[in-house]
Amino acid sequence: MVTRKSFNNRLNIDAIIFASDFKVKAEKMKNFLDYTEISIISGNGGNGISSFRREKFIPFGGPDGGNGGSGGNIVVVGNKNINSLRDFRNKRVFRAKNGGNGGSNKRNGKNAEDTTIYVPLGTEIYDLENDKKIADITADSKSIILLNGGKGGLGNTFFKSSTNRAPTKYKEGKKGQKLKIALNLKTISDLSLVGFPNVGKSSIISKITNSKAEIGNYEFTTLNPNIGVLKGDIKDYLIADIPGLIKGSSLGKGLGYKFLKHIERSKFLIEVLDLSCGSIVELKKQHLTLMNELSSYNKNLPGKVKLILLNKIDLCCFTNEIPEFKPIEDCKIIAISCKNNSGLESLKGTIEKLKI
Structure with a gap:
């Protein structure tokens, strides 16, 4: 039986955990200065x-x-x-x-x-x-x-x-x-991952590079740009992960705006979309909103997108409709799952084929 006292104790514990987590995050943001x-x-x-x-x-x-x-x-x-x-x-x-x-x-x-x-x-x-x-x-x-x-x-x-x-x-x-x-x-990298919060960018960079990016099931897990190195057969590639963008990022909303400048130097961009969104219509909305934010900040950024990753294929309920999703001409699209490592080897091979 849950008493008022035990309920209040639980609230106090949750508040302490939240305050501690916030303090850690604030310290991480303070330690990064650009x-x-x-x-x-x-x-x-x-x-x-x-x-x-x-x-x-x-x-x-x-x-x-x-x-x-x-x-x-x-x-x-x-x-x-x-x-x-x-x-x-x-x-x-x-x-x-x-x-x-x-x-x-x-x-x-x-x-x-x-x-x-x-x-x-x-x-x-x-x-x-x-x-x-x-x-x-x-x-x-x-x-x-x-x-x-x-x-x-x-x-x-x-x-x-x-x-x-x-x-x-x-x-x-x-x-x-x-x-x-x-x-x-402005961070120097060969490739940068761009996408909304909680689409799995940190999971991707942790899986394919040596980066120890923080991963969590909540928005804005990434507070600062992370740089990882993908070891290729011919050369190594620097891949950057910046805090997630939100609608209005180009106008200063959210954490992403502060770090948009870090993708300007990247040779190419990798767009990361979330397949757990529920429908192909929502997937298209994700893409259009993201492209609008990039274009509003710098009109040349959308043209740098050379690869689209559809993450969380394990949670997708419209897999039969994915083939019709072709928003950018001559842009490679790969469906992956960081949870079960599906498509990650194909991703590494595709990155090596990009002329970087």
Whole structure:
């Protein structure tokens, strides 16, 4: 018999479980960051100095002031082992050191070391002052100088000439540069899975790649883009799974809109539809709604769909009508079931036949 007390206890337990699950999900979303703004400042050049050689019995030694060292550059480097901009959450200013000042006895100041900023592959860098893209980091270990450090100033030794044997002139180092930039991460992948929440995208990517995507029977299980590697006979393929889209995603609704930019770099898209929808009419509605969302965000995205996966064939009640579903000309359609692994081997073979 269920008493009021036991019922209330059950409610409390469910509330605790929900709160705990929400906290875990919130933490996962917080740990993924795909846009941030930072300030970068290159180092000042060191000053040259005016100095004269002083030795015993040589009252009028010549000029011996050294040059200043160069200020440090601000350098950005792509790193394939980083998949988010979360490291920038608590650090928003990157400053290079100044060059050392020149010294007597013709000693030049020390050049400052560069300050290196590591970003994930797929990071676009924009100058916020004029909204201009200044770099696109797509290669591992490739470095780009964003700001040059100031040049070191000249010591008075430099200005010695046949007509000026004892110059006092020297120059201060050049100032470094300042810039406020935006880092915008767009995940790089060969293929991306697109579909509505709970159609099985995470299950698919977990089955065919090495990705450990979270799987659950509720909407928005996927909170951040997942990247998996499909091992092919000829080459490997990077496959991305983004949070599910909903009607109105292109207008900012749901979680999917925030991540639509991550499929823009994909060479091809794989559309995932749910066969447990109840009828061929509902299946067609799924497809049309999804294509409208993709087109509203970027008119070129629907043209990237080269493969349609009809998932949950084990729950389909209209299998005899599936052959008439041909929404995109020359687009391969495969019916699969992640529950019983039906069609997954055919899927892997089809992906390898795509000219990626």
